[in-house]
Amino acid sequence: MTAQQPTTFLTGATGFLGHFILRDLLADGRRVVVLLRPPLDDSVARLGGMMTPLGVDLVSELGLGRVVAVEGELGRELPASSWGRTDEILSCAASLQLFSNGNGEPFASNVQGIAGLLAWAGAHGVERFHAVSTAYVCGMNSGLIMERLHEPQPRFQTDYERSKWEAEALLSGWAARTGAALTIYRPSFVVGESETGYTTQFGGFYQLARLVSMLARQNGHGAGPGANGNGNGYADASDTYVPLRIPLDPDGRHNVVPVDFVSRAIALAVGQPAMHGRVYHLTDPNPPDNDFWKQCFERVFHLHGGYFVDPKTVNGARSEAEAMLWEQIDVLVPRLRHTPHFDQSHARALLAAGGMVFPELTAARVHRLLTFAAECGWGKRRPVRGGGARVSAVAGRPK
Numbered sequence: 001m002t003a004q005q006p007t008t009f010l011t012g013a014t015g016f017l018g019h020f021i022l023r024d025l026l027a028d029g030r031r032v033v034v035l036l037r038p039p040l041d042d043s044v045a046r047l048g049g050m051m052t053p054l055g056v057d058l059v060s061e062l063g064l065g066r067v068v069a070v071e072g073e074l075g076r077e078l079p080a081s082s083w084g085r086t087d088e089i090l091s092c093a094a095s096l097q098l099f100s101n102g103n104g105e106p107f108a109s110n111v112q113g114i115a116g117l118l119a120w121a122g123a124h125g126v127e128r129f130h131a132v133s134t135a136y137v138c139g140m141n142s143g144l145i146m147e148r149l150h151e152p153q154p155r156f157q158t159d160y161e162r163s164k165w166e167a168e169a170l171l172s173g174w175a176a177r178t179g180a181a182l183t184i185y186r187p188s189f190v191v192g193e194s195e196t197g198y199t200t201q202f203g204g205f206y207q208l209a210r211l212v213s214m215l216a217r218q219n220g221h222g223a224g225p226g227a228n229g230n231g232n233g234y235a236d237a238s239d240t241y242v243p244l245r246i247p248l249d250p251d252g253r254h255n256v257v258p259v260d261f262v263s264r265a266i267a268l269a270v271g272q273p274a275m276h277g278r279v280y281h282l283t284d285p286n287p288p289d290n291d292f293w294k295q296c297f298e299r300v301f302h303l304h305g306g307y308f309v310d311p312k313t314v315n316g317a318r319s320e321a322e323a324m325l326w327e328q329i330d331v332l333v334p335r336l337r338h339t340p341h342f343d344q345s346h347a348r349a350l351l352a353a354g355g356m357v358f359p360e361l362t363a364a365r366v367h368r369l370l371t372f373a374a375e376c377g378w379g380k381r382r383p384v385r386g387g388g389a390r391v392s393a394v395a396g397r398p399k
């Protein structure tokens with residue numbers, strides 16, 4: 001029975017986004033062949049541990065044949081198909097290493113890895129390819145960023161962005177040559193689940209949040225989120241005052257998307273052939289500005305005293321707190337200072353077809369994202385999904 005089910009060959013299932021995609025593909029009735037890195041048993045055990053909090057019993061899914069686990073690695077030899085037909089490849093695996101450091105990444109997995117998958121598709125007669133890319137293949141392009149391949153090649157701030165653009169170029173050339181259906185998904189920054197804040201990844205957005213929590217702790221507010229006891233996460237007289245300059249434009253917009261929104265949209269598109277063959281910007285249609293994020297961070301970590309300044313004016317002496325913050329902002333700078341506007345014509349049509357709406361990042365949702373991450377020690381403790389309070393449906397943005 002299972003060999004007759006529509007079958008997706010999925011890479012990156014053990015990743016943050018990938019395990020949500022696996023859940024949603026299974027929920028939609030697809031059989032999923034997951035490519036896992038060797039040793040296979042270890043990867044299966046790891047994936048099983050990740051799927052349990054999402055309500056998926058991997059062992060029974062494997063037993064039922066709805067999930068097939070195969071060993072392989074991008075950039076190396078891929079397994080021969082022993083499971084029958086493959087309807088589509090969904091490439092989610094990637095190296096998120098920002099800069100080359102001599103280990104071959106991020107190009108080995110993101111470009112050579114894609115080339116290997118395309119060769120595999122050719123050898124197995126697969127004519128549908130779904131690729132998870134990133135909204136930031138736009139590099140430093142500005143203005144309205146369209147849902148199509150960006151040509152000529154933009155100027156990039158990181159090797160990661162360049163590798164994802166090169167992958168898109170490779171994929172587009174292949175689709176043009178073969179007539180195959182290529183569907184590309186471009187999320188912005190992916191954060192935890194919209195309702196619970198659940199996350200298994202703590203980079204990017206969370207690095208900055210963690211830093212703000214450290215600033216609060218080092219300056220006297222030791223107990224973390226909720227410590228002022230007022231229960232609502234909003235500022236009160238016990239908040240820690242840390243005067244520091246924030247070298248960002250308060251009106252700049254930081255685009256983040258909840259992981260469950262991205263995975264649901266991808267699973268939706270996979271199941272709807274009429275939606276194939278396009279590029280989708282899976283981004284926040286109305287991203288909050290930096291002032292909103294600042295207020296959220298201050299409220300959650302009980303801190304105040306930060307104020308925005310023109311980045312060009314911050315080259316001189318700096319306080320200890322400023323040095324900490326600026327170093328992190330420099331790491332995240334490409335996307336905190338360069339904040340393009342993403343066209344969403346295709347994404348809007350997709351969401352409409354599936355009756356989906358973007359889960360607006362209200363202050364309450366951001367509060368859940370931040371407190372969830374802080375409560376599990378920014379990844380030091382095992383995240384527990386579904387515990388803790390759910391967000392209030394009525395909370396709005398602090399404007």
Ligand SMILES: NC(=O)c1ccc[n+]([C@@H]2O[C@H](COP(=O)([O-])OP(=O)(O)OC[C@H]3O[C@@H](n4cnc5c(N)ncnc54)[C@H](OP(=O)(O)O)[C@@H]3O)[C@@H](O)[C@H]2O)c1
Nearest residue numbers: 012014015016017037073074092093094109134188189190
């Ligand atoms: N996270 C974001 O904010 C974000 C934003 C925009 C786009 N994206 C894109 O979304 C996708 C998923 O990202 P993520 O955040 O879920 O990443 P992640 O948590 O780091 O997961 C990466 C996944 O790729 C697998 N992988 C990496 N290199 C591989 C290789 N050479 N061969 C086989 N598997 C390999 C990893 O396997 P192991 O578990 O064995 O290491 C893991 O399953 C990527 O394509 C990324 O570019 C992510």
